[in-house]
Every structure is written in structure tokens, then in C-alpha cells.
Amino acid sequence: MSRNRPRRVVALALTALLALAACGAPDDEPVATTGEQAGSTVINTSPDQKRIRSTKVDAIAAKVPAAVAADGRLNVGISAGTTPPLYFRADDDRTLIGAEPDIAQLVADVLGLELDLQPTSWDNLFLAVRSGQNEVGFSNITVTEERKDIYDFATYRVDSLGWEVRIDGGIDKIEKPADIAGLNVSVGSGTNQEEVLLRWDAQNKAAGLAPVNITYYQTSTDYQLALLSGRIDAYFGPNPSVAYHAAVSGKTKVVGIVPGGGEVPAQIAAMTQKGNGFAEALSAALNAVIQDGTYAQVLARWGLGDEAIPTSQVNPPGLPRS
Known part of the structure; x- marks a missing residue:
């Protein structure tokens, strides 16, 4: 900063x-x-x-x-x-x-x-x-x-995850695995949300849907630039942080919030x-x-x-x- x-x-x-x-x-x-x-x-x-x-x-x-x-x-x-x-x-x-x-x-x-x-x-x-x-x-x-x-x-806190996309990117809702089929998505490596994303992608492949193209970035600034430039369609991360960035930038929005386990509630500790x-x-x-x-x-x-x-x-x- x-x-x-x-x-x-x-x-x-x-x-x-x-x-x-x-x-x-x-x-x-x-x-x-x-x-x-x-x-x-x-x-x-x-x-x-x-x-x-x-x-x-x-x-x-x-x-x-x-x-x-x-x-x-x-x-x-x-x-x-x-x-x-x-x-x-x-x-x-x-x-x-x-x-x-x-x-x-x-x-x-x-x-x-x-x-x-x-x-x-x-x-x-x-x-x-x-x-x-x-x-x-x-x-x-x-x-x-x-x-x-x-x-x-x-x-000490409920775990929730959010999907962040560009305001002008044409994506209005991400609620289930099928909603991300074929998208270019970024997620933090080694995180719980990565496990959820990989599980959703596997479900899509099993259903014959297009796979997700996953890109990893080292810093939040890198994913934010990639999102705004159109190199990725969506970012999947902790809901508090993606909502905050959407508010700060004014150019992105949160189009879906899921429990920390995807379909399963989770807690932060x-x-x-x-x-x-x-x-x-x-x-x-x-x-x-x-x-x-x-x-x-x-x-x-x-x-x-x-x-x-x-x-x-x-x-x-x-x-x-x-």
C-alpha cells in the first residue's frame, strides 16, 4: 500500500x-x-x-x-x-x-x-x-x-468464501460448480478455497462440463490486476477480503458467497x-x-x-x- x-x-x-x-x-x-x-x-x-x-x-x-x-x-x-x-x-x-x-x-x-x-x-x-x-x-x-x-x-469466526468478478465481465451469479465451467479462475495456493475450487472442477468434469483454467498469483495485487485486465474471469477468496476489494476498486463485484467448505459450513480458528x-x-x-x-x-x-x-x-x- x-x-x-x-x-x-x-x-x-x-x-x-x-x-x-x-x-x-x-x-x-x-x-x-x-x-x-x-x-x-x-x-x-x-x-x-x-x-x-x-x-x-x-x-x-x-x-x-x-x-x-x-x-x-x-x-x-x-x-x-x-x-x-x-x-x-x-x-x-x-x-x-x-x-x-x-x-x-x-x-x-x-x-x-x-x-x-x-x-x-x-x-x-x-x-x-x-x-x-x-x-x-x-x-x-x-x-x-x-x-x-x-x-x-x-x-472465533464463521468461514465464508466469495466470488469476485469485473462489473462489466458479464458474470452475475456464481452459486454452484456448473457456474464456473470453462472460466479462467484465480485462487490462493494451499488454501481451503483452492480445495473447494478443485472439487467443483472435478464435479464439472465428471458431468461432462468444460474444465476450469486455474491461475495462481503470488500477491493480491497480481490477481486484482489480472481480473481488471480480463486475464481471469473470477477470483475465489475469503469473503471479507473480496468484498472489501470490490468496494475499494469500484470496478468489481461479489456475485456469490458460499460456506468455507463449499457446501459444508466451516470455522476460522x-x-x-x-x-x-x-x-x-x-x-x-x-x-x-x-x-x-x-x-x-x-x-x-x-x-x-x-x-x-x-x-x-x-x-x-x-x-x-x-
């Missing part, structure tokens, strides 16, 4: 996001602002986030494994990518902001630990959590049965080492902020009110094995 981008654009983006996305904030829960502007809401994109905070709960903090609590810090692995409103860089092009850092901050508060965000690549995030280099991952991670073999999870007991403390902390209202405030701040869950669970049923 540019160093001095105007907040006016982000303001208009989030106003539009509430109308575009299934995961918009309720009308009576305003997005947090840094100022007022007629007809829109100004989003704080500065390094000084004035994050919504919670308070330490001694009984929950006592559940933290000694190895995690020893240095007084919560070492959080998070994607270094740019996926607003989930995680992206502030105006200084350094500070990580968004819904994921904000949820991590609430959890750190309840556990009485100092938040230490450690940006890394998507692939390295899993390796870092597995090795213990990162104590927990907060990075829009979907619970799957395969991942549960290696990691423990504490849920904090991810920890398998068997170290930390997931129980994380889930208890998440339930504490659900109860005290700060969780709902954070989701509303980023337009994700409809992705709230009533209760955090440890290792719930995940997406089935492929």
Missing part, C-alpha cells in the same frame, strides 16, 4: 462493504472511526489503532502453559500479506492492522500477555506454529480434519501446537471477550458482524478430508 493513501477511499470502501457483503456489520453497530465525513465512515488506517481492549482474567490466565507464559508475551504468527479487512499494513507500510490483529489483542489482554505479532508467509506460518517458533496463529485459518492431526484449534494445552486457554479467553462484548465491537469495527460465533470451541469437527 502507498505510504500516504487518502483515507477517503477507505471510508467509501467500508460503507460499500456493508451493503455488498453477507458479512457486514449490523446497522446499529457503527464501524470505528477516526473522524466524521458526510455520508460515509472513516476507517483508522494509521499505525495508532486505538484498538478495542479487554482485561486480564486471572482464572483464564492460569490456564496458559508455563512455556508460553514464561516471557510474558503472546507470540502470534500472522500472514504478512495484504488482505483487508483481515490483515494489512497501516499508512506507515509497517504496522499490521485489521480484524485478526485486533482479535489477537483481545486474547492477549485476557491472558495477561503482551501481544507480539510476527508476520510471515502463509506456508511458513504453519511450520512456525508446529515448531513452536510461533505460539499461536491468527491468520484466517480454517479448521480441517487434516490440520487437526497436527494442530489444535480454538474457533486460532491454531496452536498439538497437545500443548494452549487451545483450551485460548478458547476460554475468546469466550470471555464474546461475553464482555469486546469481540462484537471488533467484528463490527471491520464490517464482519455476520461472521460472529456464539461460543468458541476447541477442535470442533473440521472440513472433511479430501
Whole structure:
């Protein structure tokens, strides 16, 4: 992101996001602002986030494994990518902001630990959590049965996926596999949405429909340029991020929203080492902020009110094995 981008654009983006996305904030829960502007809401994109905070709960903090609590810090692995409103860089092009850092901050508060965000690549995030280099991952991670073999999870948000297309691209609806037959589609490599896309493509081929041509890009900027130039027909990604980009660009739109498993509901969760007991403390902390209202405030701040869950669970049923 540019160093001095105007907040006016982000303001208009989030106003539009509430109308575009299934995961918009309720009308009576305003997005947090840094100022007022007629007809829109100004989003704080500065390094000084004035994050919504919670308070330490001694009984929950006592559940933290000694190895995690020893240095007084919560070492959080998070994607270094740019996926607003989930995680992206502030105006200084350094500070990580968004819904994921904000949820991590609430959890750190309840556990009485100092938040230490450690940006890394998507692939390295899993390796870092597995090795213990990162104590927990907060990075829009979907619970799957395969991942549960290696990691423990504490849920905190519903997982939904969105289809983004050009406004003038001639595509108005994507709801089922047949709708993408023969299209040029981009998706993130190694993601849950890639598995859904590959499964839909296989169903189309089995039905005698044209296959999907799948293209992978390294950054969100690359796929966005490809979409606007017509090199791809659609992009399949997390609904919050595609809705946000559609609002920002004004040249794309979301034409379909599906559960994180395609036809199967899914949940986003904090991810920890398998068997170290930390997931129980994380889930208890998440339930504490659900109860005290700060969780709902954070989701509303980023337009994700409809992705709230009533209760955090440890290792719930995940997406089935492929």
C-alpha cells in the first residue's frame, strides 16, 4: 500500500462493504472511526489503532502453559500479506492492522500477555506454529480434519468464501460448480478455497462440463490486476477480503458467497501446537471477550458482524478430508 493513501477511499470502501457483503456489520453497530465525513465512515488506517481492549482474567490466565507464559508475551504468527479487512499494513507500510490483529489483542489482554505479532508467509506460518517458533496463529485459518492431526484449534469466526468478478465481465451469479465451467479462475495456493475450487472442477468434469483454467498469483495485487485486465474471469477468496476489494476498486463485484467448505459450513480458528494445552486457554479467553462484548465491537469495527460465533470451541469437527 502507498505510504500516504487518502483515507477517503477507505471510508467509501467500508460503507460499500456493508451493503455488498453477507458479512457486514449490523446497522446499529457503527464501524470505528477516526473522524466524521458526510455520508460515509472513516476507517483508522494509521499505525495508532486505538484498538478495542479487554482485561486480564486471572482464572483464564492460569490456564496458559508455563512455556508460553514464561516471557510474558503472546507470540502470534500472522500472514504478512495484504488482505483487508483481515490483515494489512497501516499508512506507515509497517504496522499490521485489521480484524485478526485486533482479535489477537483481545486474547492477549485476557491472558495477561503482551501481544507480539510476527508476520510471515502463509506456508511458513504453519511450520512456525508446529515448531513452536510461533505460539499461536491468527491468520484466517480454517479448521480441517487434516490440520487437526497436527494442530489444535480454538474457533472465533464463521468461514465464508466469495466470488469476485469485473462489473462489466458479464458474470452475475456464481452459486454452484456448473457456474464456473470453462472460466479462467484465480485462487490462493494451499488454501481451503483452492480445495473447494478443485472439487467443483472435478464435479464439472465428471458431468461432462468444460474444465476450469486455474491461475495462481503470488500477491493480491497480481490477481486484482489480472481480473481488471480480463486475464481471469473470477477470483475465489475469503469473503471479507473480496468484498472489501470490490468496494475499494469500484470496478468489481461479489456475485456469490458460499460456506468455507463449499457446501459444508466451516470455522476460522486460532491454531496452536498439538497437545500443548494452549487451545483450551485460548478458547476460554475468546469466550470471555464474546461475553464482555469486546469481540462484537471488533467484528463490527471491520464490517464482519455476520461472521460472529456464539461460543468458541476447541477442535470442533473440521472440513472433511479430501
